[in-house]
Amino acid sequence: MIVPDSGRVEVLDTLRPHARALNGRGDSTAAQIIWSALDTTLQVADSLAGVFVGRAPGPGRIQARAGSLVSNPVTITVVAALDSIRVTGPDTVVVTDSLSDSLQIQAYATPGGSTAGRTIILTITFPLGAPGLTLVPDDTVRTSTSGLAVFQVRASGITRPDTVVVSASAQHANGTPVPGSPLTFVVEFVP
Secondary structure, X not given: OEOOHHHEEEEOOEEOOEOOOEOOOOOEOOOOOEEEEOOOOEEEEEOOOOEEEEOOOEEEEEEEEEOOXXXXXXXXXXXXXXXXXXXXXXXXXXXXXXXXXXXXXXXXEOOOOOOOOOEEEEEEEEOOOOOOEEEEOOOEEEOOOOOEEEEEEEEOOOOOOOEEEEEEEOXXXXXXXXXXXXXXXXXXXXX
């Protein structure tokens, strides 16, 4: 069984795992797969197509069956949808060396919902295509257990631009932007 997005789904969003039945030689067979949810955090929307909907935050298990062959249960984590993201701390920093101070984004979810491990996508929007500008640790960062994502901007091996603009955004599992997206950060490099 293959489960997308590391087995995570937001409340009210859909999850579509994949499975195939194998014969005694390990070859795929044309058997019909029937899907089931073993916990109430997930609802089966289509048992033949393998479509599940997240109902409530928490762990849930799913299982695939082809005739008398039953898969081991696979745990799915249902997470609350993010309510918003916001800048925490300054959105403009002045840098006198090659590495900016930490820039911070806070993710918020419905009370009681976890904000841990959410992806924040970072993009240098100005100057476009400038070599030697990098985002640290990378162009995507994950939120901590408290929902905080931290990144820096590095300028190395180049004549530094005066200003670098970084856009930060988050998306729901269905691709729609999380409210607050995109956020804008300005890093001013000075000699």
